[in-house]
Amino acid sequence: MTRIQGQGTQGRRFDVNDEVDFIVVGSGPAGGSVARELTRLGHNVVLLEQGKQYTRADFHHDEFATVFNNQYANTPPAHIQTWRKTAKDKAEPRHGLLYANAVGGSSMHFAANYWRFRPGDFNEFSRHGGVPGAAMADWPITYDELEPYYTAVEWAIGVSGQGGLDPNEGRRSRQYPMPPLDITGPGVLLEVAAKKMGWRALPAPMAIASRPYNGREACHNCGFCWYFPCEWGAKSGTNFTMVPEAVASGRCELRTECKVRNVETDDRGRVTGVVYFNPDRREVRQRARAVFLCANGGETPRLLLMSKTNRFPDGLANSSGMVGKHLMFNGNTGAGAEFEHEVNGFKGPPVTRIVLDTYDLHTKGHYGGGGFDFRYPFPPLLSALNMPPDGPQWGADYKKQLRQLHTRISHCWGHVTQMPSPTNQVDLDPEAKDSWGLPAIRVTFKEHDADLKLYKYMFDRSIELLKAAGAKRTWGGPPGDDPGQAVHLLGTCRMGNDPRTSVVDASHRAHDVRNLFIVDGSSFVTSGRGQPTLTIQALAFRAADLASRMAKRGDLG
């Protein structure tokens, strides 16, 4: 019997021939949460993570390593990807999909914006109808079905905020566990702007502890938050919350630096386990009664497509042909401005106030909508590289400008709907291989015209907000037809009641495979308004709860 020893292993040890209750692939917002819930409900879990496990002591204010060399993120050439605009184009290597490659997944380095969806996000198709070129559909679940899980997640990980101020928010069964974080310079500027425009600046719900919480430190306002893992452990990523709890349960083995290559199935079409490369890049086959895929909206569909067999010739769980389709990232717009006094965006959390008055823009002739925040989380190098484009870019005047502006800039960032276009997708590149010899992710992506129109509208409002806040000058432009590098990876294994048009059912069970569950950004039917992580985690809690019930009543065989 082979036993996985030492390297990259934490918690309880299982033998590869033990048929564990569940394998969970991915330890990010979804997988970490699923593992924690399944162990809490009494199940044995092997949790596989392709990245490393880091501790607080590993983290630092090192912009060069973190931002410019992607220390914690997927990086070519090891994680090579390719990209093309349409199916007619040849895909070229491009680092298009960015995600944290570590325990905690992208929740270890995200800005921690933690919006709930509104009830209307789940049935936009019924409310507003379809859009040509986009496969709009309702979610198979409602806000009310998800609400208990939203609340459970907010309390389990520790979210700071103040419910009840937004007249359009959904029903909330419990207040946030902690009050909002201290307001920052950009936060006050957004308050001023919103007031002038007759809008409402709301305290931002943030997955950052404003008070000591469950043995973790409160935020110390060091400012290295967006893009950085937290040196204080105050950011409520699953690396500090869900995963340690799962490991401490005594029912979970966390194996890091383990890259899953395929999900195995038997001749009845049931999942029997997964095959992965261990840290020494040797193949290991782990058996399990059921599998959860939580590898993110890029890697999850890739894994399904790599798991094709004679019985599943188009990839596992893909009888609908929908695996990898409807890739969405959320649109985002940005504008910059100079203010008279010091804004000091590098102090405190990245976001403390948000404006949601543009959440639903159907009455303005748009599909979807979005929200805004003010922030300037750019550390000095990023800041120096992003001075106003019409100003000097080197020399004495450039230096003067750096001294004047680094402390006096605020951006306005817009977070926007993106359409589920069936032609936007993730599949396997026919040629490129990653460093494990596995087919690279190939992205095909073109912006939808309705989205481009919406981005323009949101960008124009950004400029208005910055001017209303008293900007001396503004700069920037609306996004064009290329999303650059994308971080919210959504929609590629969509939920639905109809097995012909969706990959998983309303309980996240694959329509085609009784003991395979898929939950992460790929589950999204529509993109919401730009802050998906809380919804991913609420879906994960719900999926784990439902899968546990199925397992306990013997419904996974």
Place this chain on the structure above:
Amino acid sequence: MQDSLSRRDFVATVGSLGAVWLLADVADRSEAIAHAAQQVKQAQPALQFFTPEQAAEVEAFASRIIPTDDTPGAREAGVVYFIDRGLTTWAKDQQPMFTAGLAKLPNDVGAKVRGQTRLSALTPAQQDEVLKSIEKTPFFGIMRFATLAGMFSLPEHGGNKDFIGWKLVGQVEAMEFKPPFSWYDQPANRRALLGGDA
């Protein structure tokens, strides 16, 4: 590159000028960076890649990107050592670009100032003229990025000596800040701006 500031454009920034430094084909850049940082801790700055003559040219170049005036600039920040160290560790594969750019520099200098071949021998005004004549070239782009990276990356990478770059722009190195963080969130100013809504 700097057309706007959303996440997508920030990445575009990294992807254009930064790419030549970022996508160095070093098997594990984290280790290379750590190795480079360790060398910085161990030794006084010493050139490992550039000849003294090349280093003088690189320093003269960097000193026009961020000049020294009433405050320190790229020269005092030790940018040349940052670049030198990068080229022997995590940006090894970029050596040919620098070597080629520096080899061509005497021509660029001579084209602007008759009879001269060394940038470092010119007056600041003449140096600016030379740089202006090549500011659209890839070599200028990579030198600008490398200078800024050496100015603002943590001192352990070999530049930004004593946090000169951070002090220049008002970035404070601290593990903790307490409110008020800025002029705007000082309670009196916030009240004045917002009236009863503060």
